[in-house]
Ligand SMILES: [Zn+2]
């Protein structure tokens with residue numbers, strides 16, 4: 001309530017359009033900019049959700065080469081414009097409140113059936129630095145919506161890895177290999193899992209997480225993420 005009032009009296013400047021933001025829910029992003037966020041409706045790999053250049057192919061090259069352990073992965077939108085800004089404000093500038101409207105985008109776009117929600121974990125070094133895991137915040141809203149189990153301490157990142165940004169696919173796969181572990185196998189045994197990530201780029205991370213969960217006895221795995229990034 002107090003926040004709301006402060007927000008009305010001293011509106012922040014929307015970082016996208018530079019107008020004052022009067023929308024408490026999505027601060028600092030204004031209503032107009034938030035409403036411009038669109039779901040990606042173009043051609044995509046039916047398996048990993050990667051946007052495809054051709055309408056003809058159904059499965060991307062990487063998925064053909066090696067089938068991922070998940071049933072499918074889907075991202076809400078493309079990692080650009082306002083969606084990118086919103087994710088970065090949450091992730092790097094501590095704007096935790098954006099986790100709610102960002103989760104609402106995923107919920108509105110439809111969720112796979114599952115009984116368990118698991119976020120892609122951060123290594124504890126990074127968690128200490130950043131203070132929260134953005135994927136865990138989103139997972140919380142997803143689990144509430146689905147009335148399913150939220151498991152935060154089962155899949156853990158045991159090895160701190162280089163940032164995946166700037167690495168090519170093969171280097172990313174190598175970088176992330178063996179970085180995750182399942183701590184409590186009983187918690188995920190035969191469970192239908194939604195694995196939540198914020199941004200998927202090459203899919204190396206979600207492939208590794210899904211493989212680790214599957215090896216530990218998980219049932220079907222579905223991956224959802226806010227945005228699909230372009231790999232360079
Ligand atoms: Zn704006």
Ligand SMILES: [Zn+2]
Nearest residue numbers: 045048060063
């Ligand atoms: Zn694919």
